[in-house]
Amino acid sequence: MMFASPFLWLMMIPLAGFPLIYLIGRAGKRLGASKASISFWMALLALLVMVLPLYQLGGQVLAGQMPVLRLNAITLRMDGVGLLLSGTVLALAIAVTLFSYRYVGSEEGEEKYYALLLAMSGVIIGLGCAADLFNLWVWFEAMAVTSYLLVAFYRNQPGALEAGVKYVIQSACGSVLVVLGIALVFTHSRSLGLLQIPAKIAMPAPLVLVAGVFFVVGFGVKSALVPLHTWLPDAHSQAPSGISAMLSGVVIEAGLVALLRSLGVLSGLGAPIATLLLIFAVLNMLVGNLMALRQTQIKRLLAFSSVSHIGYMLLGLAAALGFGAASGAGGSFFHILTHALMKGLAFLSAGLLLYCLRIAAGSHEPLTVDDLAGAARRYPLAAFAFSVAVLGLGGLPPLAGFMSKWQIFVGGFQTQSPLLQWLVVFAALNSVLSLGYYAPLVNRIYRKQPSDIVLAGKAAPFTMNLVLLVLSAAVVVLGFAPGLVNALTESAAVSLLSAFGL
Amino acid sequence: MIETLILLTIALPWLGALVVWRVGDDRPTVQNAVAVGFALASGVAALGMLPLAKPGTALSFAVGGAFGDFTFVADGLGVFLAVVATVVGSLAVIFSVDYMRGEAQLGRYYALVLFFIGAMAGLVLSSNLLLVFVFWEITALCSYALISFNNDDPKAVAGGIKALIMTQLGGIGLLAGALLVYAHTGSYDINVFMQQAHTLPAALLTVMAFGFLIAAAAKSAQFPFQTWLPDAMEAPTPISALIHAATMVNAGVYLLARFYPAFEAVPGWRTAVVVVGLLSAFLSAIMALVATDLKRVLAYSTVSQLGYMVYAIGAGGVFASQFHLLSHSVFKALLFLGAGAVIHAAGTRDMRQMGALGKHMPFVRNVFIIGALALAGIPILNGFWSKELVLEAGLAHGPLWAYLVMLIGAGLTACYTLRCVWMVFFGAPATHHHVHDAGKAMRIALAPLAFGVLTTWLLAGAFGHLLAETLPFHEMEAETTLSVIEEVVTAPATLVALAVVGLGLLAWWQRGVLKGLLYALRAVARLAEDSFGFEAVNRGVVRWTQSVAEALRPTQTGILSWNVLGILAALIVVALILVLGA
Amino acid sequence: MQWSFPMIVIVVVLGLLGIGFYGLLIVRNLIKVVVALQVLAKGAMLALVLAGELAGQIYIGDSMAITLIVADTIVAVIGLALAVQVRRHIGSLDIGHLSKLRR
Structure with missing residues (x-):
């Protein structure tokens, strides 16, 4: 019976696997098998094997079931939202692992990297499936811990250390606030189960209102709501590129999912929550885009663009939660998926250039806009992938980002509320604004005259190119056939709306 | 049958784009052959649709969710514009064989051109508003990438990004309109919308009508978005001919024509359309009169001629506007490609550096003059007939003041056209380059266009028939070519227009005598050089x-x-x- | 006014939070920042215990508090480990020197 449960496999592989990877990788190093990078292969294998149980679970979830896993006091329940998050994190983690083969291959502490990457994937899946409020926090905290260590992976680089310190302190502040919120909700409802609490909360209750404030701000730190986003540009730009991709592609979205789960408990608060999300949506889109507009470091620019993309997701979610427009939620979940693909692709292709132009030469200088000049001549695939990624992020068809934004906009218009419709127009204007910093990058990368640093660059490793090719293909295919993931996003939207009693 | 042809028209160029990209830049001959082959094949597929055009949905893919069904339609309007896109596209690709010889990154160039041709055909053949928007944006993307094809030139980069941003800004109007339709009817299908248009709330129709007008104005470089087109002239000249004269900029006019029956009753909309067209036509004609860059003159003239088409739609002359679109596509493509041959030979775009090039390149001179006469509206070239139809529609159904302004615009057109031809091919030689006439591929592209300028007006009857038969929501009467000719020839308005055109020509001829007048108008000229403050x-x-x-x-x-x-x-x-x- | 037990605890919780945030805002030494974070977390821990008490489910409250202690210790360890590296590679524990990444 135990061995028949795919859910158990899905959780056990990463959580039991990551210490093993660390220890065996460590031991392998001691024994002198340094080039075999056994930790890489183990992590890749573990992630690939996880696809099978997830596939099985996915079938059950899409068929309307809710697979449950009980381990003593811990209960995990996979619904549509959990499935979407798990699928996204697994897909991106596989890509990142493969990409990192050469990227961190020459670094010391490689085994730490792969072990933490696997652990992070596992705990994010746990976060997506947590069935009670405190468990949600524990997974959330575990995710934070794994990401702290990964952000500060280059532990002898001042930049990485500074980013790590800010990230740890700010995240921990947010985490404390979440705990306070949990304490308040528990006091009031005497329960922790996500499904049980709503029935036990008598509205209106000032205590619950305060808990709502704590949840929004506490989880908001991790999901980079403006003005809580200040750690993000530092952390995303200083982490190894694969980790930047994970942070931007799934970690902040996992924060958003945690926020939604906790707010679902307080669904009695009703409309003010949607208003709040709308305010953050506007702030995130505007501040993220304007801050990105004048950046000269590629990864920092991409980091600010993540801030703005959280704004789009919030817009769709607010349309769904405040006005019952299911397309808004579906669009936001679709955007979580496409954003993970596109931002992952953007960070990884920037990472390829960073690796070939700097890291392989032993430098930890950031990749700047000027370095891109003419990169297409030497790195045609990376240049193409980067262009696909940023143009997709800017919302140009036929790329996936256009379709997910469109679905969010449909949600906005379906509310029939003039305010939401104007906000959609505002969001569209923001997309145009974002092209103001994406397009010049594409122009620069396709210059005919390569910059000196490009000419001196190292050849692109095959594994990196392979990852970029697959991700680019995914972004293009989803742009042509958005219907492919309808079932996934719709089931996530249904789960979310039912959690809010809509 | 027609389903297959629709798919082929769109997919063949896209497939070609992939192939040409994979061929690699070290084999330019193969790239040339692949690009020309796929473009021509798509042109043949589009031509094959002409006899099969029919109203209603021709092809549908279920996508589901918030995306509806991806539907395609092959009615007269769509098929006609698909033919223009693929045929002019093929000629532009053929022209590029000579023009782009020896350029770096040829694969990227051809891939983008072919991607554009497919997208343009898709834009006019799709009947799902989401899909229309998708193709709309893809054409903008290709246009941007091709304007700034020479990425090392900051002016080209700036021009490309400007074009992208401005058309995107306008595109929001189309986006909002499409989303409104979906939110109210639960469908993106244009035919469903046209059927239900009169039952929808008036406020919604108003928002849509003006949203679409904004989108169309941005795409067709109409007032107040006209500034991006002149800057787009940094593109390689075949691109200017294809995208910025013959096809993409027509998309706005197409959009207005397509939705005219739904919006015509919206209060103020038709007047707004007339005003947009009129301001574009008139202001750009003045700008064309003072510009000295050959391609910029043609760009201003494109804005101006598109203004005539927009004006015609506002006045209710959908057929006249589309007929002028056909003529304009042919003669403006000819002019641009001819200009390309001149620029290729002379090595400059500044008309003051040219002069007396006619005797060095007689072939180009001859075809360019044919195109210029059509632009000026001289009988019996295609531009004459369609412009007369536009003006007549304006006189019959539009306001009189607008007609008068457009009439003056026709005079200005004749004047700047003559000025341009004179400065390039006649007058005193400015520099002594080793100028050579057009190459073989260039001639192959120019000759059919010149032939088209001489003959497409004979298609008036067949074209009207095609539109009237397959557009159920547009009220159009099919006339024979003869009756169209008779109508134009016998109308007194034609004589008036011809007289004005003659005055325009005379004004250039007697420019010495008019010096005093020009001096008095120098403030206007300075304003025009700065595009009337819109650049600022x-x-x-x-x-x-x-x-x-x-x-x-x-x-x-x-x-x-x-x-x-x-x-x-x-x-x-x-x-x-x-x-x-x- | 009668000071009930929960109210006293609430005041202590608020006091700890206040001290913690105050510390985060004004302290410049990285080690002290980590300590301030610990003070904050202890406030939250106390709140969990109180919540268990008030909800009549003391065991749940306590077990949450214990979990929090574990998590919190890990964060503190990471914070201190970073501080060690910061001292080693930047040469100062002053957080004023940790502001190279901006704008």
Whole structure:
């Protein structure tokens, strides 16, 4: 019976696997098998094997079931939202692992990297499936811990250390606030189960209102709501590129999912929550885009663009939660998926250039806009992938980002509320604004005259190119056939709306 | 059958784009052959649709969710524009064989051109508003990438980004309209919308009508978005001919024509369309009169001629506008490609550096003059017939003041056209280059266009028939070519127009005598050179946005204490919002 | 006014939070920042215990508090480990020197 449960496999592989990877990788190093990078292969294998149980679970979830896993006091329940998050994190983690083969291959502490990457994937899946409020926090905290260590992976680089310190302190502040919120909700409802609490909360209750404030701000730190986003540009730009991709592609979205789960408990608060999300949506889109507009470091620019993309997701979610427009939620979940693909692709292709132009030469200088000049001549695939990624992020068809934004906009218009419709127009204007910093990058990368640093660059490793090719293909295919993931996003939207009693 | 042809028309160029990209830049001959082959094949497929055109949905793919069904339609309007896109596209590709010889990154160039041709055909053949928007944006993307094809030139990059941003801004009008339709009817299908248009709330139709007008104005470089097109002239000349004269810029006119039956009753809409067309036509004609860059003159003239088409739609002359679109595509493509041959040979775009090139390149001179006469509206070339039809439609159904302004515009057109031809091919030689006539591939592309300028007007009857038969929502009468000719020839308005055109020609001829008048108008000329202040507005908006962005940057202090303070501040603000809201 | 037990605890919790945030805002030494974070977390821990008490489910409250202690210790360890590296590679524990990444 135990061995028949795919859910158990899905959780056990990463959580039991990551210490093993660390220890065996460590031991392998001691024994002198340094080039075999056994930790890489183990992590890749573990992630690939996880696809099978997830596939099985996915079938059950899409068929309307809710697979449950009980381990003593811990209960995990996979619904549509959990499935979407798990699928996204697994897909991106596989890509990142493969990409990192050469990227961190020459670094010391490689085994730490792969072990933490696997652990992070596992705990994010746990976060997506947590069935009670405190468990949600524990997974959330575990995710934070794994990401702290990964952000500060280059532990002898001042930049990485500074980013790590800010990230740890700010995240921990947010985490404390979440705990306070949990304490308040528990006091009031005497329960922790996500499904049980709503029935036990008598509205209106000032205590619950305060808990709502704590949840929004506490989880908001991790999901980079403006003005809580200040750690993000530092952390995303200083982490190894694969980790930047994970942070931007799934970690902040996992924060958003945690926020939604906790707010679902307080669904009695009703409309003010949607208003709040709308305010953050506007702030995130505007501040993220304007801050990105004048950046000269590629990864920092991409980091600010993540801030703005959280704004789009919030817009769709607010349309769904405040006005019952299911397309808004579906669009936001679709955007979580496409954003993970596109931002992952953007960070990884920037990472390829960073690796070939700097890291392989032993430098930890950031990749700047000027370095891109003419990169297409030497790195045609990376240049193409980067262009696909940023143009997709800017919302140009036929790329996936256009379709997910469109679905969010449909949600906005379906509310029939003039305010939401104007906000959609505002969001569209923001997309145009974002092209103001994406397009010049594409122009620069396709210059005919390569910059000196490009000419001196190292050849692109095959594994990196392979990852970029697959991700680019995914972004293009989803742009042509958005219907492919309808079932996934719709089931996530249904789960979310039912959690809010809509 | 027609389903297959629709798919082929769109997919063949896209497939060609993939192939040409994979061929690699070290084999330019193969790239040339592949590009020409796929473009021609798509042109044949489009021509094959002509006899099969029919109203209603021809092809449908279920996508589901918030995306509806991806439906395609092959009615007269769509098929006709698909033919223009693929045929002119093929000729532009053939022309490129000579023009782009020896250029780096040829694969990217051809891939983008072919991608554009497929997208343009898709735009006019799809009947799902989401899909229309998708193709609309893809054409903008290709246009941007091709304008700034020479990425090392900052002017080309700036021009490309400007074109992208401005058409995107306008595109929001189309986006909002499409989303409104879907939110109200639950379908993106254009035919469903046209059927239900009269049952929809008036406010919704108004928003849509003006939203679409904004989108169309941005795409067709009409007032007040006209500034991007002249800057787009940094593109390689075959691109200017294809995208910025013959096809993409027509998309706005197409959109207005397609939705005219739904919007014509919206109060103020038709007047707005007339005003947009009129201002574009008139102001750009003046700008064309003072410009000295050969391609810019043609660009201003494109804006001006598109203004005539928009004006015709506002006046209710959908057929006249589409007929002028056909003529304009042919003669403007001819003019641009001819200009390309001149620029290729002379090595400059400045008309003051040219002069007396006619005797060195007689072939180009001859075809260019054919195109120029059509632009000026001289009988019996195609531009004459269609412009007369536009003016007649304006006189019959539009306001008189607008007609008078457009009439003056026709005179100005004749004047700047003659000026352009004179400065390039006649007059005193400015520099002595080793000028050569057009190459073989260039001639192959120019000759059919010149032939088209001489003959496409004979298609008036067949074209009207095609539109009238397959557009159920447009009220159009099919006339024979003969009756169209008779109508134009016998109308007194034609004589008036011809007289004005003659005056325009005379004005250039007697420019010495008119010196005093020109001197008096020099303030206008200076304004025109600065495109009547719209460039300043564009620059101001860009500068303002950048300074706001720059001013925001210090908020990212990088100091931990301030970051924590941000968390506390958010805590207080969120608490206030929730408390006040509850 | 009668000071009930929960109210006293609440005051202590608020006091700890206040001290913690105050510390985060004004302290410049990285080690002290980590300590301030610990004070904050202890406030939250106390709140969990109180919540268990008030909800009549003391065991749940306590087990949450214990979990929090574990998590919190890990964060503290990471914070201190970073501090060690910061001292080694930047040469100072002053967080004022940790502001190279900005704008």
